[in-house]
Amino acid sequence: MTVLAHGADTRAESLTTMALLVGVGLLAGAYGRGVHELWRRRGAGVVIPGWRVVAFGLGLLVPLIAVTGPVHELAEASLTGHMSQHMLLLVVAGPLLGAGAPGLPLALAAPAALRRCWARARVGPTGRLLRRAGVLAVCCGLAQAVSLWLWHLPGPYTRAERDPWIHAVEHACFLATAAAFWAAILGSRRHRLPAPLAVLMLFASMLPASALGAVFTLAPQPIYPDATDLVDQQRAGLLMWVPMDVLILGAALALFLRWFAPSGPSTPADPPATCRLESQSPEPAVLPEGAQ
Amino acid sequence: MTERIAALTAPDALAAEQPAGRSTGWWGMVMLITTEATFFAALLGSYFYLRFQHGGDWPPGGIEAPKLVKPLIMTAVLVPSSVPLLWAERGIRKGRRWRLRVGLVATLLMGLTFLILQGTEYDEKLHHFTFTTNVYGSLFYFITGFHGFHVLVGMLMTSWLLAASAQGSFGSRHHEQVSVAALYWHFVDIVWVAILFTIYLSPRL
Amino acid sequence: MDPVPASPARRIFARVGRPLRGTALPVVLLALAACSPHSPSALDPGGAGASRVAGLWWLMFWISVVVFVEVMAFLTWALVFRRRARSARRGDPTRFVVVAGAVLPAFVLVAVYGVGLRDLAALGHGPDKAAVTVDAIGHKWWWEVRYAGSPGATANEIHIPVGEKVRIRLRTADVLHSFWVPQLMPKTDLIAGELRETWLRADRRGEYRGQCAEYCGLQHAHMAFLVVAQPRADFDAWYARLGAAAPAPQTDDQRRGQEAFLQAACSSCHTVRGTPATGLVGPDLSDVGARWSLGAGALPNDGGHLGGWIANSQTSKPGNAMPPQPVPADRLPDLIAYLRSLR
């Protein structure tokens, strides 16, 4: 879409790619170290089960796919491509990273000084408030909504288009807020919302995202100055709208069912032939002939 | 059989002296806030909808984008006003009534300052455009005015707490109404941030 | 009076339910519809858009019949055999519920959705380059009709050549309206402040009744119009007349009528091309004598009703914008004669 920007500084671009690689590498290393530490102390797969590790690993791969290769090309070419990039980060990488329950391992891997700070912050009054699953989830949800809206306003969006560094910050924002939000939904049991609340939270977080999608899809003019293709914009809007909704609906229902079904309805062993509390004369006084 | 009956009719409350769990008041307020938040979300959503449906210059009709200094000052007044309230609430949990009163007064004063600043802001703006000028004017005054009304309601609640605390109703055992009213105030604060973003920052973005 | 050949016979039995011809139900339905040969029935399509939708309808209709019968069969079975059964059965047949209530419907729905999408795309496929472009402008409560490239205007009547996709541009002068010709094309709303587009293609000649389908106030009931599909040659002739001046009065009473028209308040609201009457409030009257109705479907267009309409249109279409006209009783016949001559 913007030929101008990306032709100009391929250098900046390769630098951001390197930054990304370094970031992903650092995260992977830290997470791995934390998990290793945990498994060593508490037994493999105990605190952080294997599937969470896998999820986190996959989650780290996604941004690599999203900002390089064909997806990148697509993103350069059209708004739709660009939105698919965002969606990869928000609805694929986010839940995967969140499911990795990265809080504990990353904290463990941090340098001692940082860890001390962290521990102090955790027990302080604000820390305790923020650590409540509900508060945490609301904050992360808000942060995700705000970053979603902020980066899609014409100003920040075009600036990100022009400057690879800003673009990188944008992506980092999406990734971080989405991961944090999903960690509150799918993360470790201690920091996770109870399922019914998670369903509500998911629903509430769906609204601003859908609204943004709606604005894109329904706008009669191009929203960004240098994009002119209306159909492209509509497709982009729908891309923002549909996958998010579908993912959230699926996640909400799955969470709910998982929470609800196993404990199951405890039906009485025998549906009683007559109920003990039944009145003496269940037959109505008058019954039409042959009504039975 | 008698054993079974005894088991089924036995007490449930096992010396649960301390009130456990959330109160109905808390849940009621959370639900009220949820629905109000949805209202604001719909309102701000309508703002963006109208903006992008309108296309072209925004704000339209030669109205200049709002200046930032005053709203930032207002933010600096309103958002921190939650802090004395938190402090007051924490105080009354420990039974410190003076902290409650001082905190409430501080919050009230900050809220009042906010409203006064908003008044002066209107005073300036009304020279340039009113709510009948065009849709931007309508949106601007409706959104900020509606929020201002919420601040007013929040202040009424705070004054109510203050009055009730003067009568001596609150202490470490009875402070539910304080926490519930405080929730509302925090909500009004957070909404302001969203409005700041929408009305004041987004036209520049 | 009719600019087109006599109203076409509706080949009801032949046309409708084509995908499932030979089955009894559509025939019955249509026989019922056929109470009136003039029914603007969506099941009796006369053009491309509507016949697609009619096909979709019959598909969904039969699926619905199957689903309904299935549910009823279940219900009846239970009511017959489980009533006064000795005891209730145990078990929680969750799998049955999921399969019958979710999985099977999902298959059906996906299929129908596919067909529906195809039809939606077809409806959206307007003319790439239309030979005829019509502007239909909704007013409370009548349709102003203009043709791109022609200075003329008419009201409540749209002439189109048979077999061609005609582009229709829709605007409203006041509130929302909706453009609907059941036999030709589904609806498109007229949105205040915006421009909408649709198209029409009639595959057989004839008159197709259309009506405003969005509630637009007091006289929403009387906001009908007629689409007249005619062979290209007839259309061209009609089109040529549209651009020309209205016919000059021929007889004395017509001449007196014109005078009265121009002197009275009429001309401040109505236009008659080629005369000093250029009002824009009401419909252009240059061809009023040839139109199918008065007041957008409120009254048949004949001398008697025209007189009544002029004297006080508020009795037959209360609330319309035309105030009662104090035309002296002796001038009224002249006025009628003049207006009837405009065709």
Place this chain on the structure above:
Amino acid sequence: MSATAAHPLEGAPPEAMRQLEEHWGEEKTFRTFFTTVDHKRIGRRYLVTAGLFFGFAGVSAMVMRTQLAGPEAGIVSPQEYNQLFTMHGTAMIFLFSTPMLFGFGNFLVPLMVGARDMAFPRLNAFGYWVFLFAGLFMWASVPAGAAPNGGWFAYVPLTEEQNTPGLHMDVYTLGLLFLGISTTAGSINFIVTALKLRAPGMSLNRVPIFVWAIVATSFMVIFALPALNLDNAMLFLDRRFGTHFFDPGNGGNVLLWQHLFWIFGHPDVYIIVMPALGIVSAVLPVFCRRAIVGYPLIVLAIVAIAIISFGVWVHHMFATGLPQLSLSFFSAASTIITIPSGIQMFAWLATMALGRIVVRVPFLYVVGFIVTFVIGGLTGVMFAMTAFDQQVTDSYFIVAHFHYVLFGGAVFPILAAIHHWLPKMTGRMFNERLGRWSFWLILIGMNGTFFPMHLSGLFGMPRRVYTYPGGLGWTGWNLVATLGAYVLAVGLLLVVANVGWTLRRGRPAGDNPWGGDSLEWATASPPRPYNFAVLPRVWTVHPVWDDRTIDSIGPGAAADRILADGRKTIFTSELDGRYERVVEMPEESLKPLLVGVALLVLFGCLLFGRYWAAVAALAVVAGILFRWLWPPRRTPEEAGAVSR
């Protein structure tokens, strides 16, 4: 096992019973009529008031049908007709369906979850008064000739000042804003009641489906109603103060109204139907004499509908010319929403197929519901296909659809509920024969009224026309519909007559005439003011079919579930229903009524443009609320103060 083993009222010792009676009982005096906070009285009032509004709206419909019986009829003028159908739709949706179902919720939810009242009894009373006043506020406009006339969804710009001058649409906007207060208050109350006041042991997966439905509905209200309120507030400002939200000439946008309206409006139709489906799930197992099939699936379906219904609103705007791409999305979403309905439908069918069916009037209405709702649902799915919808939207085909789902989906279950719970509410049994007559008349009349509308719609008849020309193939069908409507009206009047008969002549019904499964059947008919002498303990979804629960309210229950020393009930934990603590419930009070009256004055002043008086009324509201919530004076020790 003797049938009289544990009469529900015998669980508490006589002394405790006397105390309960003293703390909860209220004499039926003139004063307590206005001050009561008893959820059962309030619930009954909701039902009667909503029934009254149903009658008004029904009579409007009968006038409309009479006008439409033949072409070019002149029974009513266009002005009158337009007011009639607007008030008919508005009242049926806002003043009848939801309040009626909320009435059942009010009566039943505390009983079903085993509590002594709603979580906020005074708020409950307040909600009723506001509903009553808002309803009267709107209906009063009819004799005044100033009734709303813009259709129940009041599209702009028709409803703007320049196109509809006069009070008509101000009555609409203000009336709905006023009513919204009641609906929101009621919803919050339901949610909190269901979260905190459930009987010990009633974890969320043992909550009756009806309660689930009411709670999901309430959540939908919480999230959907603000959109309508915002819409109405903006329209009011546009009309009265010259703002430009919907004025395209000044940057506004007319479609904004539609988006906001339907973001509310679509969830609203499920707000109406969901408690009704809950009623079906409550009635059906009783008459099939077995547990409902697929309880978790049904609850899941309820949650799914609640979520999806927020994503389909544009299907009401398919003809507005929005981008095709977005239409196909909404088309898909509207298609998907049928699946949860299908799950529920087949769960009911399976329950019937495995049950031992006992046919009584409530069950008949459930059968009527299934027949009609499936038809309505199937036409709904047809609209989900955009191309077809564009053809039939705003035609009588739509009118047919929504009456099938509204009458079939909501009114039939409401009728089932009336018959099912009338014995509980009044302690008397209705007349079965009369009930069957009314059922058949209603079933036939309903289909006779609304089935022909499918045809007239397909044959091109638009809705909201006060008359139509003959000779278009519509006349016969309209006549049939009108005749059907008369049959229907007779059937409904028989229901009213049956209720009257029950009240005066009905045979005593006993506590559990149907052998029902949920907790409301484990107490007296009609229930005592405190509902349960012993608050029950719950182990299953069908507690009354469970011996343990019956024993838990039998003789010898521990005092912590009797709580006779005051107006008290129990809080349990939100998710798993563990006993938390005992709480005091508020006494009756006049303040809810006073706030209601002050609000009525407020909205009246707004309507007539007396804005300063409105501000004064608002101050009065605030003042009363100030007193209402005023905490009791406590000594520092009581309050737990450690410093000044």
